[in-house]
Amino acid sequence: MNTDPELGDNLEALSTLADMGYIDKDSAAFGIAQQYFHEGFDSLSEKQRAIFNKHISPVIGKACGVCGEGIEMSALPNAYEEGKMLCSYHMYQFQKDD
Incomplete structure (x- = not known):
């Protein structure tokens, strides 16, 4: 298991x-x-x-468009929904700036 x-x-x-x-x-x-x-x-x-x-x-198997690190599986639905392939950190930065 x-x-x-x-x-x-x-x-x-x-x-x-x-x-x-x-x-x-x-x-x-x-x-x-x-x-x-x-x-x-x-x-x-x-x-x-x-x-x-x-x-x-x-x-x-998506990579962040900013840093190139792999996007965590748990963050992928949000990345697809937002239309931005960003890791959790950069998605937070993007959403914070809005």
Whole structure:
């Protein structure tokens, strides 16, 4: 069992991205993404990795447009909603300046 304290936040963000239409909840890709968050990339078979790389990685593997750091999974729904691929820190700075 995964003891990652962020697991719940990551799964919630994944579900939100699916609700937003970025990932189909009824697809194999959604199940593979859940497995990825529970058990890690190494747990995926070669076929699952190909699906992950094609359908999930482009959605969740975003980098901040300011600093280039990866955007935290929990921050991705907000980044998509705002239309700005920014990490939590830079999203805060952007929203603070508005």
